[in-house]
Amino acid sequence: MLLQRIHVEKGAYYDSVTLMLVARELQSMEGIEEASLNMATEANLKILAAAGFGVSDIQAGQSDLLIAVRGDGSVLEAAIEKARELLKNPPGRKSTPGEYRPKSLDGALSMLPEANMALISIAGRYAGDEADKCLDAGLHVMLYSDNVPIEKEISLKNKAKEKGLLVMGPDCGTAVIRGVGLGFANACPTGPVGLVAAAGTGLQEVHVQLARRGVGVLHAIGTGGRDVKEEVGGITFSMGLEALLCDEEIQVVVLIGKPPAPSVEERILRILEGGKKPAAVGFIGGKASGDKPPLYLCRELEETAAVAAALANGKDPSSAREELFKSYERLKEKAAPMKRKGFIRGLYSGGTLCYEAQLIATGLIGSVYSNAPLASEMKLADSLKSRGHTMVDYGEDEFTQGRLHPMMDSTFRAERLLSESQDPDVGVILFDCVLGYGCHPNPAGQMAEAVEKARKKAGGRIAYVAYVCGVDADPQGATEQRKILEEAGVTVCDSNAEAARLACYIVG
């Protein structure tokens, strides 16, 4: 009989990579069926409960660590002890010193006085103050960390603006500066396009789609999703755009994000019009419409890339867009022999990809439930329980506090794929695999394994549709990743928009 135990380690903070490595070590112990280490946030307690752990008696706050193990009762205590021991010297993290790396900002600047940018990736509650120090040192900042209060974001960005510096983020996972990718970035070519994006995987998708069309990007400035909200006022977005407009090497400007607050959008478009550079605006699902050449307004990511590529290649953007939408129409023929009954369940690692898929699906098959919905009435009461057509963004804070982002580890998402496959009301399971630096070395492998298991139980009742966001030069190799999924019986599409449409046509 399997028993379980949850141990609370009070006031213990560890980064999510350490927690994952220790959990893996525990899982390899004989007699241990399941092990997880997570910070005791409300969301993580909920996830543990959904996994069958009894959490009602747990006395823990979000600064406490939960070590949860299930297995043979005789080894549970030893597993907890092993976890505590491993946390002192995590596996895979060498305690012996390697190459010398400065540990402080001042130390780093003494060794690299010409540096003009800092990338901050630490727990959100400390990140804002570190960003402040970097600005004081005259550095641009890429703030990868999330969970930074919005008041702090506003004060940082105002301070940066006064100093003529950029604060990319918080929650800025991707950027490209002079062709060099920062954070989760794809190995795409350098070229004449400059991007500003308030959407991380939106940036990656456009970057990748441009590369597929033979067009490179010189700079891609991430702003963090909140930048274009009314409270922040698009400070970084506007500054980034102005910088690209002034840059003589940039021939085409691309803007990406969910629709900004109206006043912010108006300001951004005014700056763009003043710059007189060819531009593709990809505010996904935005209300603004009507091209004003050389300014083209798009509603989807691949469309934005197709238009921008045409602009860069001196071709007609309207024709490029038309051809793309014709190709989407042909997906209906592809879907005909794949028809299934039931709902779509989308499991996303990329937030913007999830958002775009909802937008497309809503237009084709009706409203979609989500933990990050298009409209508030479609919000899932419980992110772990689907209803109707559902698309879940596993990159949302509720899933990433004290846990690896799904682009770095899809284990949790793969488990959901298995459980969704057992739901008789499901007809299509749709998911993404985002590639690039910093991402899991084999996301397709993680998902394919789950698909193979699920197919053994569900047979051919469910169609699996995926999109691999990446290029062959990425560490994982897009073609290789695609092949892994196809061999597992997954239909792999060429873009997120295409995958979402195909899923809809299969059940529609």
Add this chain to the structure above:
Amino acid sequence: MSFIGRSSDWQMAPLRLVVVERHKSVINLRSRAGRRYSVVTKGEDMGPRSILSKRLPDWSMGEEVMVFAEALPVCYDPEIPKTPPSRRWRPLWFEWLDFLAEPPLDVVGKELAKGDLSSVAGLGPGLTPAGDDLLAGYMTATKLRGETVPAQIFPKMDTTTWLSFDILRDAFAGLVWRRIKDLCDALAGEGVSLLEESLTSCLAMGHTSGRAYLAGMALGFEA
């Protein structure tokens, strides 16, 4: 013999030595006067009273050997340089103090917090106790600043291991290992890559020795 060169302080007269330690690339020998002598196969392991050899001699533990080094060219001078460190690197050595807040060196850090530098002698983990490495680093930094090492911080012989005590004697006399000497040279200059290389090389000294030595140097620079 496959000896290539010697350090400048190797005594010229033939020496009768006893093999006391044998490692992968180092043999440590003890003289009748109780000093350490070494035969090493890597240039970066050269230190005071060392011979560089193509391969380690086939000597057994406890064996008494005669070493003739008078014909060998000098390939290393263990005396620390006379140039003090550039103030440019001050923020960098400040962060070396953080090593004392992390396990396993925190035991030394806690003892230091009580205020007495000499009390760390023989304390902590490592083949050479980390507290001794810290003291050696402190002495090196003090010398590098052109000042005299206060005699009261020098530990009594019975507080630590033979090898460690010998290292402290050398540090007190201003003699250091090549990795430390390279670091001293790099700190006196402005080259980032040289400094990076020498710091990496120092960190590779033993399990904790490099970090403890660096922390000691930081304390010495700030004394």
